[in-house]
Structure formats: C-alpha cells, structure tokens
Amino acid sequence: MELVEESPFRFRIDRRDPMRVPGVVFASRALLPDVGSDRSLEQVANVATLPGIVGASYAMPDVHWGYGFPIGGVAATDVAAGGVVSPGGVGFDISCGVRLLATDLDRADLPRLRDALMDGLDAAVPRGMGRGAVWHLADPAELDAVLRGGSRYAVERGHGVPRDLDRCEDFGAVADADPAQVSERAVQRGQGQVGSLGSGNHFLEVQAVDAVHDEPVAAAFGLRAGQVVVMIHCGSRGLGHQICTDHVRAMEQTMPRHGIEVPDRQLACAPVDSAQGRAYLGAMAAAANYARANRQLLTSAARRVFRRVAGSGLDLVYDISHNLAKIETHGVDGVDRRLCVHRKGATRALPPGHPDLPADLRAAGQPVLIPGSMGTASYVLTGVAGAPAFASTCHGAGRVRSRSQAMKTVRGQELRRELEARGIAVRGASWRGLAEETPEAYKDVTAVVDVAEGAGLCRRVARLVPLGVVKG
C-alpha cells in the first residue's frame, strides 16, 4: 500500500483501478496503522471502489481494521448517481455513540460522594453480555414505538425531559425508521435490552473537566473546569447486530442483480435508491432510534442515582453517534449533492452556524464526544467550517491490539488495582472484559485528537479525565 504524504497530517492513496476515487488518511507517521498487523489501509482502498463514491475514501486518525470498511472510515456516495449504502460502512453496532451529561458538582465534592455514587451506579446500570435492562417493555408493540421514536418516545414515557431532545442528534429520533424491515429475530434480541450498556468498550464513566481549551464554546456546551460530568458510551445491542447480519446477507443476494461487484464480500451493498437499499436504511434508522432510547434510559437510571446520592441533576450536553449512514447535502465540486455519508467509527462534526444544530448551540458548533480508552482522558471537540471528509472526525482511541492479545498483557484484577491506585473507581462486569479493554490495547487518544485537530477536522474544547468507571 503506497502512501503519499500530502501534508503533516494527511496521506493519499492514489487512485488505481478499480478504485473510483483516491484514499485519504488523516494521520501522523506515528499513528499510521502497522501494515504488518492491520489491513485497514487496504480496506480504505477497497471502499474507494464502491459505486457512486465521491471525494475520497477517508480514514480518521484512529483507523483500524474492521468488517469490510475500516473502523474510523468515512465514505459518501451520490444518491442520484447510483450511490450505494453498505451495512459494513455503518458497522454491527448501529448508532453506537456517546452521550455527555453535566452535573452541578465539582471534582472537590467527589471524595466524599464517590463510593456511594459508584455503588449506586453499579446497581443501577445493567451491563455485560445478555442480561438485564432498565426498561421492561410491555409488549412487542412498545418496542415498535421505541424503533420509531427513539429518545423522543422514552421522554414521552417519562424517562427524561423535553430539553434532552434538543441536545440529541436528530432531536432524539431518526426519521424514516421502518420496523417492518427489522426481522423477528432482531426484535426478539432487542425486546429485553432497552437501557443496557452491553460489553466490550462500552462504559458509563464519572469524569471531571480537567482542562478547558476553548472557554466560550465550553460555556455554550454547559461545561466548566473542575466540573463533574457523566459519559455514556453504548449502542444498539443485539438488535443492531442482527439487523446488520440480516441485511448483509440480503445484499449479498441482490448485488448481482444491481450489477455491483466489490473486492470484498464484506462490502455488500445496494443502491440507496433501490428496494434493498431503502429496506436497510429503514432498519438502520430503527436501530439508531433503539440506540438513542437505550442511552436515554441509562441517563434516566444515572439521574436517579445522582439525585439520591448527591442531590445533583444531569443536564444533557449532547448525544452523538459514531456508527451511522445519513443522507446529507454537501457541496461536491461546487455543486450541492444528496449524499449517503457512511461514518463507521467516525463522528459527525457540524460546524458553527449549521441549520441542524439547536439554536443555543448554533454559534458554537456541534459537540463532538470522543471517549478515550479505560483510565485515560476523553475529549469534547467541535466542528469547524470548511473541514474535509463531509463534516466528520475521529471517534476514539482506536484499538491496536486484539482482545485476545490484550488479555495476554494484563489480568483484570491487576488492572483494577492499578486504576484504583490512580484514584479511578472501577465497577466491572467481568474480569475478562476489563482485561480486554486495557489501555495498552489502544492508541493514545490525545495523539488521535492532536492529529484530528491538526488535519483541520475539528477543534478541541475540553479534556475530561475519569474518576470512576462502570464497565460493560
């Protein structure tokens, strides 16, 4: 894979057949994937072959190997030019994302509150493989309402306040969700998981605002130095996973009929403007709403704990996905086009003034929420005008070692002791899960954010550090 260094934070993979556009990798030399162990740059080139792709196949600084598309990949296709949608460009955890909540507390309050808060959260946050959820749905019809209404439905049912919806991407629910495209098996898997963290890299953290890099923007987001905040990172659980599985399989069948050939079966896709493409987008939107309702329910659970233990509210700063495809309008060669923008392990980053932002965030830009690896910093960023890559940036630290490799480097008990010794309270679901998430298995999130900012993808607003982690 030949990379041309265009600038300190931008590398190009030149177009060659059957690529339709070049690849562009936003990285430093140090952050470039290790070609010996990670084939994500080949995946960037593979994505560049997709019908209708415009601009380039982009990789964010946290790029790593994924299913078909790299994680940390952005690809936009032109709907009117036969552009495709691909489930692999969204990922198995549809609308996995992050929500940040601001407390009334200062980090100086935490020593006396921390144990009670963490024990309360430990008991209130269902997590781990399978088992448990905040919300026990009355019947399948109620799941249908979740799939259509997302956070909006959860708030209608008393799990939150109307202001929450102003601070959600899409104001709490993606339009055009089509529960009829969600299989019976996906429904079964989703029925009992609304309001659950899951496992892997998902977490609920109590954090402190450790540094403010842009005072006015942080203030517009409702953040100040020393403030205690809560970050929730989770997705659409078994429901999203099943939808991805179902629709990849269906598209493998329909691709020949659409005359589409791809260099990797995992790039299965269909034209956005086709029955199969619309079916996937309808099911994907349903899963996106499920993921947002999931984060809304976990918010509700965390609010009860913070109210009871600390007398504090939790104000939503923002809720944003990093695994989603969206139909958006962007200028391409000076002409506005309707594009299907795939962001997989990449975060939408709307610039100041964007009409999709709520009025009180319009001047500041969209809060971009970047979860770090366990025990390390997380970041709040914002979008910038004129950025490349269709208003997208990184999504996290980016894994560099597999789960099995991670488990060889450290034991869960040992990791917990190390974190506790550094003043970070740990409430895990399993020792194994903890070990798999050792920060040694990830890139340095600060280096990722440095490059994202240096490449002009976003701007830094605040740095957050963990005080306590409830781990899936």
Add this chain to the structure above:
DNA sequence: ATGTTC
C-alpha cells in the same frame, strides 16, 4: 460490537 461460531 455480538445469545463472544446459525
């Protein structure tokens, strides 16, 4: 990520 291999 994931009823961690329908």
